[in-house]
Amino acid sequence: MVLTFFVILTITFCLVKTLQSEIPLGKEAEAELARREALGWDKPVLEQYGIYLKNFFTKETHTGVEEHTLTFTYNGRQTTKKEVLTNIKEIRVSKLEDFDSDKKTPTIDGVIDVTGPATITAADLKFTNPLYQIENPDVYIATIGEGEHFYMKGNFMKVVDSPLFDLGVSLRVAYMKPVASVIAERMPPTILVNVLSILVGLPLGIVLGIFAALKKNTWIDHVISVIIVIFISVPSFVLAFFLQYFLAFKLGWFPLVMSSKAEAGGLFTWKMIYSLMLPIMASAFYEIAYFARTVRAELTEALTSDYMLLARTKGLTQSKAVVHHALKNAMVPILPIIIGTFLNIMGGSMILERIFAIPGVGDLTLKALQGPDYDLFVGTAMFYTLIGLLGGLITDLSYGFLDPRIKMGER
Amino acid sequence: MAENNYTPISKDRFRFVQQNEKIHDKALKTKPIGYFKDAWIRFRKNKASVAAAIVLAIIILYAIIVPFISKYKLGAKSDMTYKKMNPELIIGKTVIFDGGKNMSLNDKYLMYLVSIGVNAENAEGKGAESWNIGYESFYNPVLKAGEEEKVIEDGNEVYKRAARVNTYQLIGFQYLQVSAAELQKILDGEKEMQTQILYPLIDENNYGGSADDANLWFRNDRGYPINEAGQRMTLEDVKANGYVDNFLRDSNGDLVYMKTVGSMYKIRVLYYNYYRYEEGHTPSFVFGSDGGGYDIATRMAYGLRTSFILSVSVAVFCFIFGAIFGAIEGYYGGWVDLLLERLVDILWRMPLYIIVTLFQMHLVNTGKASVLSGLLMAFCVTGWIGTASLVRTQFYRFKNQEYILAARTLGAKDMRLMFRHIFPNAIGTIITSSVFVIPGIIMSESTFSYLGIVNLNSRDTVSLGTMMADGKEFLSEYPHILLIPAAVIALMMIAFNLFGNGLRDAFNPSLRGADD
Numbered sequence: 001m002v003l004t005f006f007v008i009l010t011i012t013f014c015l016v017k018t019l020q021s022e023i024p025l026g027k028e029a030e031a032e033l034a035r036r037e038a039l040g041w042d043k044p045v046l047e048q049y050g051i052y053l054k055n056f057f058t059k060e061t062h063t064g065v066e067e068h069t070l071t072f073t074y075n076g077r078q079t080t081k082k083e084v085l086t087n088i089k090e091i092r093v094s095k096l097e098d099f100d101s102d103k104k105t106p107t108i109d110g111v112i113d114v115t116g117p118a119t120i121t122a123a124d125l126k127f128t129n130p131l132y133q134i135e136n137p138d139v140y141i142a143t144i145g146e147g148e149h150f151y152m153k154g155n156f157m158k159v160v161d162s163p164l165f166d167l168g169v170s171l172r173v174a175y176m177k178p179v180a181s182v183i184a185e186r187m188p189p190t191i192l193v194n195v196l197s198i199l200v201g202l203p204l205g206i207v208l209g210i211f212a213a214l215k216k217n218t219w220i221d222h223v224i225s226v227i228i229v230i231f232i233s234v235p236s237f238v239l240a241f242f243l244q245y246f247l248a249f250k251l252g253w254f255p256l257v258m259s260s261k262a263e264a265g266g267l268f269t270w271k272m273i274y275s276l277m278l279p280i281m282a283s284a285f286y287e288i289a290y291f292a293r294t295v296r297a298e299l300t301e302a303l304t305s306d307y308m309l310l311a312r313t314k315g316l317t318q319s320k321a322v323v324h325h326a327l328k329n330a331m332v333p334i335l336p337i338i339i340g341t342f343l344n345i346m347g348g349s350m351i352l353e354r355i356f357a358i359p360g361v362g363d364l365t366l367k368a369l370q371g372p373d374y375d376l377f378v379g380t381a382m383f384y385t386l387i388g389l390l391g392g393l394i395t396d397l398s399y400g401f402l403d404p405r406i407k408m409g410e411r
Numbered sequence: 412m413a414e415n416n417y418t419p420i421s422k423d424r425f426r427f428v429q430q431n432e433k434i435h436d437k438a439l440k441t442k443p444i445g446y447f448k449d450a451w452i453r454f455r456k457n458k459a460s461v462a463a464a465i466v467l468a469i470i471i472l473y474a475i476i477v478p479f480i481s482k483y484k485l486g487a488k489s490d491m492t493y494k495k496m497n498p499e500l501i502i503g504k505t506v507i508f509d510g511g512k513n514m515s516l517n518d519k520y521l522m523y524l525v526s527i528g529v530n531a532e533n534a535e536g537k538g539a540e541s542w543n544i545g546y547e548s549f550y551n552p553v554l555k556a557g558e559e560e561k562v563i564e565d566g567n568e569v570y571k572r573a574a575r576v577n578t579y580q581l582i583g584f585q586y587l588q589v590s591a592a593e594l595q596k597i598l599d600g601e602k603e604m605q606t607q608i609l610y611p612l613i614d615e616n617n618y619g620g621s622a623d624d625a626n627l628w629f630r631n632d633r634g635y636p637i638n639e640a641g642q643r644m645t646l647e648d649v650k651a652n653g654y655v656d657n658f659l660r661d662s663n664g665d666l667v668y669m670k671t672v673g674s675m676y677k678i679r680v681l682y683y684n685y686y687r688y689e690e691g692h693t694p695s696f697v698f699g700s701d702g703g704g705y706d707i708a709t710r711m712a713y714g715l716r717t718s719f720i721l722s723v724s725v726a727v728f729c730f731i732f733g734a735i736f737g738a739i740e741g742y743y744g745g746w747v748d749l750l751l752e753r754l755v756d757i758l759w760r761m762p763l764y765i766i767v768t769l770f771q772m773h774l775v776n777t778g779k780a781s782v783l784s785g786l787l788m789a790f791c792v793t794g795w796i797g798t799a800s801l802v803r804t805q806f807y808r809f810k811n812q813e814y815i816l817a818a819r820t821l822g823a824k825d826m827r828l829m830f831r832h833i834f835p836n837a838i839g840t841i842i843t844s845s846v847f848v849i850p851g852i853i854m855s856e857s858t859f860s861y862l863g864i865v866n867l868n869s870r871d872t873v874s875l876g877t878m879m880a881d882g883k884e885f886l887s888e889y890p891h892i893l894l895i896p897a898a899v900i901a902l903m904m905i906a907f908n909l910f911g912n913g914l915r916d917a918f919n920p921s922l923r924g925a926d927d
Contacts, residue, residue: 003753004753004756004757004760005760007757008760008761011761012761012765013771015773016769018773019772019773082468097629105848145627228906228911229905230905232903232908233850233904233905233907233908233909234901234904235854235857235858235900235901235904237858237861238897238898238900238904239901240899241879241886241893241894241897242894242897244886245886245893245894247886247892249890251885252444327633350764350858350862351858351861351862354862355883365764366862366864369764369864370863371766372772377768381762381765385760385761385762385765388762389760392760
């Protein structure tokens with residue numbers, strides 16, 4: 001499995017990285033190219049891959065981006081006057097907290113290169129390290145002579161340690177942010193939708209399946225079978241369109257797309273769940289049908305087994321025999337599937353997230369493809385591959401765990 | 412002992428049946444039932460599958476035939492005037508789709524709409540007759556209007572009536588600027604077609620005439636018709652007395668039909684008739700038209716063609732390649748099997764979207780392959796795995812059986828053993844699995860083209876996915892643009908699944924007699 005994962009990683013990485021990334025234009029081009037060079041994006045593909053793997057395993061300080069609102073002072077004094085800044089060779093910047101706490105020499109976070117024109121404006125302030133960047137600079141400029149001062153306010157961005165694995169840096173979707181934390185940020189909405197749809201779909205599906213199996217070849221079974229065929233065959237996005245049109249537009253029962261966090265007051269509120277009803281339905285219908293079909297097939301087989309006849313012969317009622325014998329045995333092949341499903345909650349459906357404007361992993365993947373945002377592309381691709389692989393592995397292992405008769409790897 | 416009371420049969424009545432004859436096998440009187448015939452008999456018994464097969468056949472025929480008989484061609488320029496039209500299908504006198512939409516009209520708007528019909532029939536100024544002629548007119552957009560009802564709108568009480576309005580006739584009149592040659596052609600066309608295209612121009616400067624709206628041909632005060640005295644008329648007035656026209660007249664009092672603007676002529680046409688003259692047929696879209704004015708029925712047929720061509724080619728490739736691959740795996744076993752299985756593992760675990768995107772970026776965006784062939788290759792990379800694993804299982808099951816040993820002892824080569832002796836055992840399952848490949852491919856293709864991962868929206872290709880993506884923005888007001896392709900996909904998927912299930916049951920000999 002590990003081997004499979006690395007082969008896929010290698011193929012994807014190399015094929016993605018051999019794509020020609022477009023050359024930036026305009027005023028920022030030089031800084032942008034320097035930034036890319038600092039990240040090692042101009043090296044040969046295989047060398048990049050080596051660095052990627054090395055960073056993933058060994059790097060203690062992972063690539064990431066930190067944002068601070070900073071106030072910088074020159075020679076300890078601040079000014080609010082907008083004046084002209086001249087004759088400075090360099091400005092040393094550090095975090096605001098370091099200034100406030102004590103008078104000792106603050107840790108220097110970066111050096112801004114101002115050896116440019118004599119008169120300096122905000123646009124001229126550039127870090128010597130290309131990975132550092134100033135966002136929204138709001139610079140109050142003072143004339144510098146002997147012991148005079150400089151004061152600056154603005155967002156200061158730099159690539160720093162990330163608590164997660166080092167998967168590189170995003171270029172388009174979230175500029176200069178570490179891929180791992182970009183993916184991690186997108187997980188909660190995806191997980192919320194998937195968990196809710198499983199919570200709806202799983203019990204309903206199992207109950208429908210049991211019902212259909214117990215009433216086999218009656219009209220109830222036929223109706224359930226028709227429902228199963230329809231929900232299994234109709235693609236979830238087609239279902240989503242019909243739900244959106246009839247339940248949201250025509251009847252106005254549910255909102256059209258997911259509410260924003262600010263609107264609903266957080267991710268885990270009733271209002272948010274209400275706004276997610278349509279995507280939950282669209283994915284739950286498939287789960288209902290899928291589980292109902294599996295349960296029906298397994299239970300039908302179990303009900304016709306000999307041990308059921310024995311159970312009835314020794315005097316159990318039909319319901320007791322079903323619950324204690326048939327259902328228990330029928331669940332053996334179904335439980336691993338359920339366990340596998342729970343791992344899939346992390347992978348969002350690209351198309352449903354696009355239709356219902358859910359800011360989840362699927363939507364992120366799509367954005368990474370359209371960017372194209374190369375590191376993020378590789379990152380999300382690996383994420384989905386890993387989920388698939390682990391899901392398969394856990395399903396296989398749980399078969400052996402749940403049913404002692406099955407021994408994995410036995411000849 | 413019972414008494415012997417039979418009469419003995421004389422010896423000469425006996426004779427030999429086959430004296431001096433050789434005994435041969437005789438041909439069976441009954442017809443033999445082969446594997447496929449048996450499957451066919453069992454398939455026929457499954458009503459749902461037969462219905463699904465018929466639905467599929469209809470969809471396939473639709474995709475094949477419609478582009479030939481359609482008045483609209485893919486890639487032809489569309490008339491943007493007739494965009495977002497509702498479906499219209501009228502065969503003889505049976506109305507299946509009336510091309511209408513439901514609106515709620517107040518008196519002002521009702522009078523405005525019916526005036527189109529009145530003007531088209533030149534019925535102005537004839538009192539009570541005028542309204543009736545206009546209302547009965549073919550060009551009147553109002554198909555049906557109900558009684559007035561009180562509704563609350565933004566806190567105000569207003570009187571409106573539910574009505575069904577034909578979207579095609581709603582266009583009414585349009586101003587055009589044409590050259591002298593074009594004008595002459597239109598005049599000739601008018602004579603040839605025996606219908607009126609040109610209508611008198613409106614006095615734009617008086618009585619509420621508008622330079623933009625060619626339908627406001629009557630004297631009006633902000634849209635309300637007024638009479639000669641300049642007072643607003645109610646609906647009853649208009650019904651009794653008709654509209655008062657506001658046409659442009661020359662010094663002799665004759666109607667003016669054209670006006671020079673630079674070197675061009677400004678004319679006012681009844682657009683429905685103008686379209687007939689321009690295109691040679693009436694505007695009428697069976698499933699409506701989309702946001703670009705294209706016929707949905709025709710585009711859908713081309714989209715289905717794309718889907719079918721793609722999915723059937725992939726299925727055929729998967730059938731052949733999967734069979735060969737699975738046969739090699741299953742027959743040789745051992746390290747060959749192990750090695751190839753690892754390859755399968757890797758390909759199978761690779762998410763499909765990655766493969767499709769990489770093919771698109773590396774081959775299509777660089778111009779090395781067309782969009783469709785790029786997609787085809789991407790699907791072929793992983794599509795055969797299901798078939799291969801089925802074949803592999805079948806080979807493992809049969810390769811150690813005695814009849815294979817016998818054949819090998821008689822000197823049969825590997826190839827002969829594989830494809831002559833073992834493979835036919837698996838043919839049913841393989842065909843079924845190949846059939847199940849098709850809906851999967853169609854679904855993936857429409858998903859990817861909806862998401863824009865593959866761009867199938869060019870001059871000569873279109874896909875159901877792109878049609879749905881285009882229709883998404885009109886979902887609230889013009890749902891047919893999105894919902895018709897969506898419904899066709901849904902229907903096709905259900906049909907394919909039922910058909911596949913029927914086929915699977917039919918090809919499974921262990922189920923023989925189970926349902927009798």
